[in-house]
Amino acid sequence: MDLVMAPPEMQVVYEHPRSLADVPTRYCPGCTHGIAHRLLAEAIDELGLQERAVLVAPVGCSVFAYEYFNVDACQAAHGRAPAMATGLKRMLPENIVITYQGDGDLVSIGAAEIMHVAARGERITTIFINNAIYGMTGGQMAPTTLPGQKTTSSPLGRDTRRTGAPIRMSEVLAQFDGAAYIVRRSLHDVANIRKAKKAILTALKVQMAGLGFSMVELLSSCPTNWGIAPEKALDWIEQNMIPQFPPGDYKVHDAVKTL
Amino acid sequence: MTKELLKGNIAIAEAAVRAGLEAYFGYPITPQTELLEYLSQRMTELDRVFLQAESEVAAINMVYGAACTGARVMTSSSSPGVSLMQEGMSYIAGSELPCVIVDVMRGGPGLGNILPSQADYFQVTRSAGHGDFHPIVLAPASVQEAIDFVGLAFDLADKYRHMVLLAADGQIGQMMEPAELPPMRPLQKNVPDWALTGAKAREKRVITSLYLKGEEEEAFNLKIQKKLKQIKKNEQRSVEYATEDAELLVIGFGTAGRIAYSAVEAAREKGLRVGLLRPQTLWPFPERRISELADQASGCLVVEMNAGQMVEDVRLAIGGQIPVTFYGRTGGIVPMPDEILAAIEESYSRLQIAV
Structure with a gap:
């Protein structure tokens, strides 16, 4: 006798995105890369881009992003994803080329490459994970490390007199005429995650419409290298990162509202 | 066909166009700059890809990206610029991608000078980037041979999925002499079965040079070595x-x-x-x-x-x-x-x- 009856009309409210591979990742527990991956995969699915997308993975914790997404993918040298993406996009103008980069990759070693894709208005989309630290190498100071923040290469806390202050790359890139959509979002709570998803959708639409370069910066947590429990790390984003890196729309092309 | 009076750099550029060059990425540096200047006009009029990169570092990584699509891709530079390209060249070797790199060598070390030199023999044959590999290196002695080697370079690159360096020197790049260009070859139509094109009606493809496990990296290295051994057997020329x-x-x-x-x-x-x-x-x-x-x-x-x-x-x-x-x-x-x-x-x- 069947005790459990299926409701007459089942509705799917949650499923694994097709563009997200069903494999275990190497990310630490509590790291927000997982959320960012899911948002990007959902956006690729919702816009029907799985067969057109080409992902450029960086050097850093997300170096294996090519394993985690069910799309064509390659792996760039440290900081060079924007240049590699340029080569891809120029050859495949009908495809959707996406770079996924961390703050060490994008703001430090790849500062020149990201500025020049913005300047050229390269029709690519960058997902920029800012967690204020080098993750994969074990927690060194990044150009985005907060003043006073302790890292393995700033053990007494970042001294801005000697090492400078954090670089706000979204604000920098917004200065370029070729940048069509530059926004910063945060992944520290549900409301902000939903805003981040919307921004990723818009950034991809900007590329589809050929408006220019698009980038979504995502404030992210690194519980392992911050030495903070995952939940507290989300609070740390809100309390410490947001004042330095305010979420907001830094460059929105006039045509974006028509998308 | 008849002989024309051609400058080395221009001849190399036009020979590449005729060999089916689909994309060129480069950065100005003497004594190869005419090559980039010529292609800026020629590639554009043929509706092919030309882009002046922000640096040699970016140029070679643009080549890396474009090569992932299976296209015939080229960059050119001179000694200090090739030093900057070595990172990307290593990734290209580690990803087994075909491409052609022209090095119009000049005097060094450091900024050196812009005179013809062969001082980068070790660089091109031994240390074209970190890791265990050698590019195929062709060394022309005349404008005609430079033209002939450009076509050969693209064919060898495609045949072996390997980078080919055309190691000229400032003299070859700058001098003019009578030479004959080959007829225009049609652009290649077939996309190789490893190329990134978007995973439409097929499994996704990945191009990477990352092998985290020692055994996997060694297996990949042995594969490269096997290929290099074949090249050594088949391609010695003098x-x-x-x-x-x-x-x-x-x-x-x-x-x-x-x-x-x-x-x-x-x-x-x-x-x-x-x-x-x-x-x-x-x-x-x-x-x-x-x-x-x-x-x-x-x-x-x-x-x-x-x-x-x-x-x-x-x-x-x-x-x-x-x-x-x-x-x-x-x-x-x-x-x-x-x-x-x-x-x-x-x-x-x-x-x-x-x-």
């Missing part, structure tokens, strides 16, 4: 002059080899039994042929526009059978034929010729 009965074998590549030809001719007029071998491939080095010639010769003189780099490969090929001497000029100085003739006479006088 040309010879008057080597049949040569007691002194003169070896020089590119411009130095060409000037040595004049010196060897002059030595023959003086009755000296001297012959010339000019390597056309620097990697793979034409060691088989040099080893054969060493069996019959009594001595060898290597001439280079550097402080003595290829001479090490000559010594390895000869394996101590006969004495090897060296004559070189550095700093962008191009040796005159009479200097080389004097070096030939000097080396010849010391030969122990069996009667």
Whole structure:
């Protein structure tokens, strides 16, 4: 006798995105890369881009992003994803080329490459994970490390007199005429995650419409290298990162509202 | 077809266009800049991809990205620029992607100067990037040979899924001489089965040079080595002059080899039994042929526009059978034929010729 009856009309409210591979990742527990991956995969699915997308993975914790997404993918040298993406996009103008980069990759070693894709208005989309630290190498100071923040290469806390202050790359890139959509979002709570998803959708639409370069910066947590429990790390984003890196729309092309 | 008066850099550029070049990424640097300038117009009028990159670092990584699509891609630079490209070249080798890199070598180290030099022999044959690999390296000695090697470079790159370097020097890039360009080849239509095109109606494809496990990295390295062994077997190239009965074998590549030809001719007029071998491939080095010639010769003189780099490969090929001497000029100085003739006479006088 069947005790459990299926409701007459089942509705799917949650499923694994097709563009997200069903494999275990190497990310630490509590790291927000997982959320960012899911948002990007959902956006690729919702816009029907799985067969057109080409992902450029960086050097850093997300170096294996090519394993985690069910799309064509390659792996760039440290900081060079924007240049590699340029080569891809120029050859495949009908495809959707996406770079996924961390703050060490994008703001430090790849500062020149990201500025020049913005300047050229390269029709690519960058997902920029800012967690204020080098993750994969074990927690060194990044150009985005907060003043006073302790890292393995700033053990007494970042001294801005000697090492400078954090670089706000979204604000920098917004200065370029070729940048069509530059926004910063945060992944520290549900409301902000939903805003981040919307921004990723818009950034991809900007590329589809050929408006220019698009980038979504995502404030992210690194519980392992911050030495903070995952939940507290989300609070740390809100309390410490947001004042330095305010979420907001830094460059929105006039045509974006028509998308 | 008829011969035209062509400048080396322009000839290389047009030869690449005719070999089916689909995308060029580069950065200005003397003495190769005309190549980039020419392609900026030519590629655009043909509706192909041309982009001046923000640096050589970016240029080679654009090549890396474009090569992932299976297209015929090229960049060009000169010595300091090639130093900057080595990172990307290593990734390209580690991802087994075909591409062509033109290096119009100049004097170094450091900023050096813009005069012709062969001082980057080690760089192109030995240290084209970190990790265990060699690019295929072609060394032209004339504008015509540079043209011919461009087509060969693209064919070898595609055949082996490997990068090919055209190692010219400032002299080849800057001089004008009569040469004949090949007819225009149609652009290749078939996309290779590893190329990134978007995973439409097929499994996704990945191009990476990352092998985290030692066993996997070693397996990949063995695969590269197997390919390099094939290349070594199949692609050694050299040309010879008057080597049949040569007691002194003169070896020089590119411009130095060409000037040595004049010196060897002059030595023959003086009755000296001297012959010339000019390597056309620097990697793979034409060691088989040099080893054969060493069996019959009594001595060898290597001439280079550097402080003595290829001479090490000559010594390895000869394996101590006969004495090897060296004559070189550095700093962008191009040796005159009479200097080389004097070096030939000097080396010849010391030969122990069996009667």
